[in-house]
Amino acid sequence: xxxxxxxxxxxxxxxxxxxxxxxxxxxxxxxxxxxxxxxxxxxxxxxxxxxxxxxxxxxxxxxxxxxxxxxxxxxxxxxxxxxxxxxxxxxxxxxxxxxxxxxxxxxxxxxxxxxxxxxxxxxxxxxxxxxxxxxxxxxxxxxxxxxxxxxxxxxxxxxxxxxxxxxxxxxxxxxxxxxxxxxxxxxxxxxxxxxxxxxxxxxxxxxxxxxxxxxxxxxxxxxxxxxxxxxxxxxxxxxxxxxxxxxxxxxxxxxxxxxxxxxxxxxxxxxxxxxxxxxxxxxxxxxxxxxxxxxxxxxxxxxxxxxxxxxxxxxxxxxxxxxxxxxxxxxxxxxxxxxxxxxxxxxxxxxxxxxxxxxxxxxxxxxxxxxxxxxxxxxxxxxxxxxxxxxxxxxxxxxxxxxxxxxxxxxxxxxxxxxxxxxxxxxxxxxxxxxxxxxxxxxxxxxxxxxxxxxxxxxxxxxxxxxxxxxxxxxxxxxxxxxxxxxxxxxxxxxxxxxxxxxxxxxxxxxxxxxxxxxxxxxxxxxxxxxxxxxxxxxxxxxxxxxxxxxxxxxxxxxxxxxxxxxxxxxxxxxxxxxxxxxxxxxxxxxxxxxxxxxxxxx
Amino acid sequence: xxxxxxxxxxxxxxxxxxxxxxxxxxxxxxxxxxxxxxxxxxxxxxxxxxxxxxxxxxxxxxxxxxxxxxxxxxxxxxxxxxxxxxxxxxxxxxxxxxxxxxxxxxxxxxxxxxxxxxxxxxxxxxxxxxxxxxxxxxxxxxxxxxxxxxxxxxxxxxxxxxxxxxxxxxxxxxxxxxxxxxxxxxxxxxxxxxxxxxxxxxxxxxxxxxxxxxxxxxxxxxxxxxxxxxxxxxxxxxxxxxxxxxxxxxxxxxxxxxxxxxxxxxxxxxxxxxxxxxxxxxxxxxxxxxx
Numbered sequence: 001x002x003x004x005x006x007x008x009x010x011x012x013x014x015x016x017x018x019x020x021x022x023x024x025x026x027x028x029x030x031x032x033x034x035x036x037x038x039x040x041x042x043x044x045x046x047x048x049x050x051x052x053x054x055x056x057x058x059x060x061x062x063x064x065x066x067x068x069x070x071x072x073x074x075x076x077x078x079x080x081x082x083x084x085x086x087x088x089x090x091x092x093x094x095x096x097x098x099x100x101x102x103x104x105x106x107x108x109x110x111x112x113x114x115x116x117x118x119x120x121x122x123x124x125x126x127x128x129x130x131x132x133x134x135x136x137x138x139x140x141x142x143x144x145x146x147x148x149x150x151x152x153x154x155x156x157x158x159x160x161x162x163x164x165x166x167x168x169x170x171x172x173x174x175x176x177x178x179x180x181x182x183x184x185x186x187x188x189x190x191x192x193x194x195x196x197x198x199x200x201x202x203x204x205x206x207x208x209x210x211x212x213x214x215x216x217x218x219x220x221x222x223x224x225x226x227x228x229x230x231x232x233x234x235x236x237x238x239x240x241x242x243x244x245x246x247x248x249x250x251x252x253x254x255x256x257x258x259x260x261x262x263x264x265x266x267x268x269x270x271x272x273x274x275x276x277x278x279x280x281x282x283x284x285x286x287x288x289x290x291x292x293x294x295x296x297x298x299x300x301x302x303x304x305x306x307x308x309x310x311x312x313x314x315x316x317x318x319x320x321x322x323x324x325x326x327x328x329x330x331x332x333x334x335x336x337x338x339x340x341x342x343x344x345x346x347x348x349x350x351x352x353x354x355x356x357x358x359x360x361x362x363x364x365x366x367x368x369x370x371x372x373x374x375x376x377x378x379x380x381x382x383x384x385x386x387x388x389x390x391x392x393x394x395x396x397x398x399x400x401x402x403x404x405x406x407x408x409x410x411x412x413x414x415x416x417x418x419x420x421x422x423x424x425x426x427x428x429x430x431x432x433x434x435x436x437x438x439x440x441x442x443x444x445x446x447x448x449x450x451x452x453x454x455x456x457x458x459x460x461x462x463x464x465x466x467x468x469x470x471x472x473x474x475x476x477x478x479x480x481x482x483x484x485x486x487x488x489x490x491x492x493x494x495x496x497x498x499x500x501x502x503x504x505x506x507x508x509x510x511x512x513x514x515x516x517x518x519x520x521x522x523x524x525x526x527x528x529x530x531x532x533x534x535x536x537x538x539x540x541x542x543x544x545x546x547x548x549x550x551x552x553x554x555x556x557x558x559x560x561x562x563x564x565x566x567x568x569x570x571x572x573x574x575x576x577x578x579x580x581x582x583x584x585x586x587x588x589x590x591x592x593x594x595x596x597x598x599x600x601x602x603x
Numbered sequence: 604x605x606x607x608x609x610x611x612x613x614x615x616x617x618x619x620x621x622x623x624x625x626x627x628x629x630x631x632x633x634x635x636x637x638x639x640x641x642x643x644x645x646x647x648x649x650x651x652x653x654x655x656x657x658x659x660x661x662x663x664x665x666x667x668x669x670x671x672x673x674x675x676x677x678x679x680x681x682x683x684x685x686x687x688x689x690x691x692x693x694x695x696x697x698x699x700x701x702x703x704x705x706x707x708x709x710x711x712x713x714x715x716x717x718x719x720x721x722x723x724x725x726x727x728x729x730x731x732x733x734x735x736x737x738x739x740x741x742x743x744x745x746x747x748x749x750x751x752x753x754x755x756x757x758x759x760x761x762x763x764x765x766x767x768x769x770x771x772x773x774x775x776x777x778x779x780x781x782x783x784x785x786x787x788x789x790x791x792x793x794x795x796x797x798x799x800x801x802x803x804x805x806x807x808x809x810x811x812x813x814x815x816x817x818x819x820x821x822x823x824x825x826x827x828x829x830x831x832x833x834x835x836x837x838x839x840x841x842x843x844x845x846x847x848x849x850x851x852x853x854x855x856x857x858x859x860x861x862x863x864x865x866x867x868x869x870x871x872x873x874x875x876x877x878x879x880x881x882x883x884x885x886x887x888x889x890x891x892x893x894x
Binding site: 396415 | 791794797805
């Protein structure tokens with residue numbers, strides 16, 4: 001690289017003032033971003049990757065943070081600029097897009113006004129010029145029918161479209177550098193693919209440089225020319241993306257890469273397979289063991305769902321008359337056997353979570369039948385329901401909101417056992433200690449409160465709590481989605497181990513195809529409240545039949561830099577909505593049997 | 604309900620209490636608050652045994668005397684010793700503050716809990732009634748209620764408590780709406796707990812912090828409201844003293860005898876600050892997330 005870099009960071013150290021002491025969160029980081037180049041900073045939560053980007057833009061609170069080192073943006077020393085000059089740099093020489101498109105736009109102004117304001121303020125354009133330029137930008141980020149949507153408000157856009165608006169706003173001043181901080185993390189996988197493609201194309205068209213912050217190795221492989229791996233505030237390795245992926249030297253890089261679930265890694269394997277356990281100090285991975293033969297399909301299924309329907313009425317008008325319904329779950333049927341994992345996959349709004357909650361009657365279904373270990377679930381009274389809950393339990397997505405902050409871990413784990421009068425207080429205490437050991441924690445942690453634990457540990461506690469009732473079925477609703485890759489691998493391994501030792505059946509609800517491939521026996525793909533394809537894991541992943549299944553698989557970012565050239569073709573399809581008018585009659589669906597147990601919706 | 608009590612005992616409930624106490628001890632401002640409140644509470648309780656002049660004994664020879672060795676805080680327009688009236692008045696004022704807020708919390712919080720938790724028509728009914736009550740000015744309502752119940756300190760406290768109640772219904776309901784969407788509430792349902800258990804063990808502890816703060820602030824309002832009621836003859840009955848009634852008499856003599864207003868004013872101010880500091884400290888001490 002002979003050209004002068006657009007961004008040059010030398011020996012950046014950022015510290016925060018914590019209890020009167022300066023604690024460094026980013027230590028001695030140096031890197032360059034060349035013209036037209038994409039550099040990714042990758043790392044797990046707490047690695048300091050976001051703090052690095054905020055330091056560059058000087059967006060950290062001045063009193064409680066300290067930035068040392070040298071940051072040159074297009075030759076300008078950002079450290080030496082006054083706050084006023086720095087405001088000129090932000091959104092002009094360098095723009096930033098953030099993770100959460102739902103909250104980054106002001107809900108009370110139209111999106112056209114929000115973008116044109118940037119233009120009138122920074123570029124001094126007149127109102128008409130700004131309007132024309134805004135429409136051009138919206139077209140550039142491939143928002144369909146851009147001029148008509150100028151006067152729309154943010155709530156009229158979907159998450160993916162809002163992120164496009166954010167990108168349009170960032171491009172308004174034709175920045176030399178675009179800093180993208182986890183821009184696709186909150187998006188669905190097919191939408192994520194679209195946004196990544198869009199960033200790539202725009203980069204070519206505009207010739208800008210991109211600094212891409214992410215935790216997702218798949219995204220890195222797709223977008224980055226060069227990669228910096230951060231671990232606990234330090235850049236442990238940096239180099240061309242291919243080098244990092246194929247010949248990564250640092251043990252942490254190798255640990256991170258081997259923990260990344262890869263779609264297609266399960267070919268020629270029959271059973272769910274544990275994630276390789278990697279020693280972070282050496283980077284060596286032990287060959288993971290398969291979890292063989294936990295399923296016995298000869299017995300009656302522990303959970304049988306038939307024609308389950310859940311609809312939510314939409315009411316409007318003065319007298320709250322019903323004007324339509326969300327057909328969240330529409331006529332789905334499946335069986336789940338003891339010791340089996342059935343995954344429900346699909347994108348947001350497809351009804352997979354509603355399915356899990358309907359089966360447990362946390363939401364009242366509209367119709368259908370659910371047979372759970374002898375219970376006719378939909379016809380149980382309050383008392384029966386309470387007893388039924390011993391058999392089926394649920395683990396939630398967000399380990400930070402799934403435990404009562406006012407109860408100690410011990411209380412939380414023992415509570416279900418005591419409420420259901422399964423034993424004495426002494427037995428509850430023993431059970432709690434035993435469960436904590438089972439999920440890989442120490443029994444003396446029982447007296448601590450949830451906030452003292454990390455996300456992965458809390459998820460283990462949540463698992464211990466549901467196990468206190470010795471359930472037969474566990475609904476895991478995106479239970480590993482919010483965790484860092486290495487933690488995700490550990491929690492998945494724990495679930496697999498528990499399945500083997502306790503013969504648990506899991507209904508594994510997830511949008512993460514790669515994890516699903518690893519842990520499932522069977523997979524059901526959901527789209528707009530219906531199961532469009534269901535079958536053994538190998539059949540669905542290696543021989544997908546339904547167009548939506550194929551689209552979903554193609555959208556998953558694959559951690560292989562060789563695929564970087566691949567473009568999906570910029571589409572701007574949106575996720576469809578299952579909101580239907582009152583007189584909607586769901587069409588009769590037919591399924592074709594591709595192979596034994598592999599069904600696909602044909603009409 | 605017996606099972607509810609068993610759960611804490613299986614772990615270290617004791618350690619939880621001492622943890623809160625330890626945190627409280629480390630927080631200097633809350634200790635100051637506690638000291639102030641305690642000081643006035645002790646004075647109020649000890650009033651009968653303290654060697655002070657009879658608070659209702661008038662003296663023609665000592666009308667509106669400035670503070671002196673004989674009358675440390677001066678005398679009022681009827682020649683009564685202000686120090687003595689302050690100490691006896693602490694009884695009425697502290698009672699008015701604490702009891703009326705207790706009434707408001709004990710009635711208001713459960714309604715707010717039920718309203719926010721169940722939603723639907725229950726929420727509709729409770730909310731509409733609360734809004735109607737809130738639409739009436741606090742003091743007007745207290746006066747109307749007190750007049751209806753008849754003049755006495757107890758009735759004044761009931762009137763003030765009922766008038767302050769809608770604030771607690773509203774506050775609790777809003778907090779419950781935020782907390783009930785948390786996964787742990789749904790998790791509690793999934794585990795098979797009933798509504799009462801969920802409300803008492805999962806929701807109430809997580810909405811209590813703002814309620815405590817609001818309660819300490821309302822103590823101040825209630826003390827002043829009692830003063831207003833006393834002035835109208837609906838609260839503490841003369842000649843028995845309360846800080847509020849002393850203040851109301853004193854306002855006629857602000858230029859001639861400023862000390863008459865100064866002492867009760869300062870006492871109300873101090874007690875209010877004391878309750879606020881104490882409330883802040885309690886909120887932090889009871890929250891396990893704060894170390």
